[in-house]
Amino acid sequence: MGYASDCRSSVLGHGEKDLIREVKRISKSGWLLGIALCCSVILPLRAQEVVSEVQVIVSDSINLDELSAAQLRRIFTMRQRQWPSGEPIKVYVLPNQDPLHQHFTKSQLSMFPYQLERLWNKLVYSGLSERPLEVYSQDQMLKAIGATPGAIGYLSKEIVLEGRGVKKLSVVKGDSHD
Amino acid sequence: MTKGLGAMLVLGLVSWSVCLAAAEDDTVWHGFVAQGVMRAQDSNFVNDSGKLSTNLTEVGLNFSHGLSNNLRVAGQAVYLDGGNRYPQGARVDYLFADWTLVQTADWQANMHLGRFKNYHWLYSSTRDVPHTRPSIVLPQSIYFDVFRDLIVGNDGLALVLNLDNSMGEWEAYWSYGSTPVDQEQMKNFLGKEANGDLEQDFVHQLSVYFRPRNYNLQMGLVLLDSDFTYRSESADFFLDGKGQSQRTMLNFRYNAEHWEIAAELIQERAVFRGLIHPAYVRDAKSQGGFVQGRAFINKDITAMVRLDILDMDKDDRGGEKFEQETGIPQRFAYMDSLTLGLTWKLAPQWKLQAEYHKFKGTSRLSPIFLPDVQLNDQKYWDMWAVQLMYWF
Numbered sequence: 001m002g003y004a005s006d007c008r009s010s011v012l013g014h015g016e017k018d019l020i021r022e023v024k025r026i027s028k029s030g031w032l033l034g035i036a037l038c039c040s041v042i043l044p045l046r047a048q049e050v051v052s053e054v055q056v057i058v059s060d061s062i063n064l065d066e067l068s069a070a071q072l073r074r075i076f077t078m079r080q081r082q083w084p085s086g087e088p089i090k091v092y093v094l095p096n097q098d099p100l101h102q103h104f105t106k107s108q109l110s111m112f113p114y115q116l117e118r119l120w121n122k123l124v125y126s127g128l129s130e131r132p133l134e135v136y137s138q139d140q141m142l143k144a145i146g147a148t149p150g151a152i153g154y155l156s157k158e159i160v161l162e163g164r165g166v167k168k169l170s171v172v173k174g175d176s177h178d
Numbered sequence: 179m180t181k182g183l184g185a186m187l188v189l190g191l192v193s194w195s196v197c198l199a200a201a202e203d204d205t206v207w208h209g210f211v212a213q214g215v216m217r218a219q220d221s222n223f224v225n226d227s228g229k230l231s232t233n234l235t236e237v238g239l240n241f242s243h244g245l246s247n248n249l250r251v252a253g254q255a256v257y258l259d260g261g262n263r264y265p266q267g268a269r270v271d272y273l274f275a276d277w278t279l280v281q282t283a284d285w286q287a288n289m290h291l292g293r294f295k296n297y298h299w300l301y302s303s304t305r306d307v308p309h310t311r312p313s314i315v316l317p318q319s320i321y322f323d324v325f326r327d328l329i330v331g332n333d334g335l336a337l338v339l340n341l342d343n344s345m346g347e348w349e350a351y352w353s354y355g356s357t358p359v360d361q362e363q364m365k366n367f368l369g370k371e372a373n374g375d376l377e378q379d380f381v382h383q384l385s386v387y388f389r390p391r392n393y394n395l396q397m398g399l400v401l402l403d404s405d406f407t408y409r410s411e412s413a414d415f416f417l418d419g420k421g422q423s424q425r426t427m428l429n430f431r432y433n434a435e436h437w438e439i440a441a442e443l444i445q446e447r448a449v450f451r452g453l454i455h456p457a458y459v460r461d462a463k464s465q466g467g468f469v470q471g472r473a474f475i476n477k478d479i480t481a482m483v484r485l486d487i488l489d490m491d492k493d494d495r496g497g498e499k500f501e502q503e504t505g506i507p508q509r510f511a512y513m514d515s516l517t518l519g520l521t522w523k524l525a526p527q528w529k530l531q532a533e534y535h536k537f538k539g540t541s542r543l544s545p546i547f548l549p550d551v552q553l554n555d556q557k558y559w560d561m562w563a564v565q566l567m568y569w570f
């Protein structure tokens with residue numbers, strides 16, 4: 001991953017030089033060059049993170065094998081607090097800045113991380129509900145979900161789940177109303 | 179619900195929750211501390227002198243405690259010092275019992291009893307929490323600081339509903355209650371000459387929010403109806419009177435990955451009877467709202483620009499008729515502002531926010547009913563603020 005990241009930075013570095021040459025050719029105006037330089041600094045910062053695919057996991061106590069995308073969104077936005085069995089749902093997340101959290105939020109919940117953060121803030125600071133429990137690494141996530149009945153979270157696809165008290169949950173795109 | 183019953187409910191819940199929190203160790207706590215400086219020259223928005231002020235302190239602590247799968251109690255106390263913007267001191271922003279009435283995979287309904295937050299407007303539910311706001315001072319057309327405590331929450335009953343269907347996500351809030359008005363708030367509204375008691379008889383609100391499936395946008399409709407009664411004292415400048423406020427609000431928010439746009443529009447019918455003389459009636463519809471854009475420049479820095487407009491009478495936007503009838507200068511009939519802001523996330527639980535506001539008009543400067551034309555003698559004035567925030 002480090003090598004891939006270095007290669008990507010290097011390619012983006014050439015891209016910046018090309019962009020500057022192109023901008024100089026099109027216009028000699030200083031302000032346009034300034035805007036282009038800003039973009040060339042900001043945009044690569046956004047593009048450098050490489051994250052692996054994500055899998056949704058639950059504790060072995062959950063008697064489900066799949067969940068609709070809409071239900072997953074209800075759970076992570078803390079609007080569904082119990083499993084169909086009546087067992088309370090314990091939601092675990094990685095910190096907001098973690099690339100896997102950002103990838104999970106965008107790819108599985110179809111939201112941007114800042115929207116999710118704002119929604120949790122509304123719940124916490126108006127007493128409507130509680131925010132998810134935060135863990136600081138995938139290893140902590142795996143241990144916490146394995147040890148907590150009713151827990152749900154997410155991990156990279158490469159993480160092996162066997163013998164850890166957790167299982168993968170398939171997320172069905174669309175929703176239960178379709 | 180009467181004011182007395184509401185106060186008793188809140189007191190009862192305070193005692194109950196303090197006992198619970200002391201007895202149990204699975205209670206979840208959160209809080210925030212924020213301190214800043216601000217200056218509003220040529221107006222009394224922050225202080226009467228127009229000098230640099232450190233009256234920008236906000237401290238809060240909240241808890242949530244689950245009693246069972248369907249019953250929870252939650253509360254938040256805050257200490258505020260905002261200069262002239264609202265009364266200085268501690269207060270309970272919310273404290274209520276939350277009962278989950280229905281819970282399925284597609285929808286959930288809850289009932290709240292006690293002092294609950296105002297969930298209805300775009301920013302009303304977290305307007306008292308510094309790091310959740312888009313700016314230190316919210317758009318005054320809607321988030322009027324003089325009525326901060328009245329707007330934050332009510333004592334009474336609320337229903338909260340959320341559901342998912344094939345169209346998208348829906349949220350609906352209904353609430354009925356009232357909020358105590360203290361003497362300082364009453365004087366901030368009516369004028370320093372008022373000696374009586376102002377009571378909110380009731381406030382009734384309904385709001386519906388919709389987020390269409392597969393689109394990052396949200397739309398909301400809010401309806402509000404509230405009555406007030408003023409009981410004058412002996413040697414009072416004002417007579418007994420009644421006030422009525424009926425708001426219709428629409429809001430909209432679109433989220434992109436690196437920017438968002440939000441807007442909230444308001445029309446408010448405000449009726450005042452009595453107060454000046456027994457036959458006095460002022461009945462006007464104000465109109466206004468804001469459009470706000472935010473750019474997430476990188477993961478730590480957010481820039482904001484906002485235009486906020488308010489005309490106190492849609493049939494007299496420039497205030498000519500208002501000046502003829504009351505003798506109060508035209509600038510007190512409107513208040514528009516342009517705001518530029520920057521937020522810097524210093525660390526995971528630290529933020530620094532800075533902003534500059536340019537105002538035209540003075541209609542939202544206290545006191546509202548009998549304005550201070552000497553302190554607020556400029557049509558154009560400006561304000562800036564910087565605030566450091568920590569939360570946990």
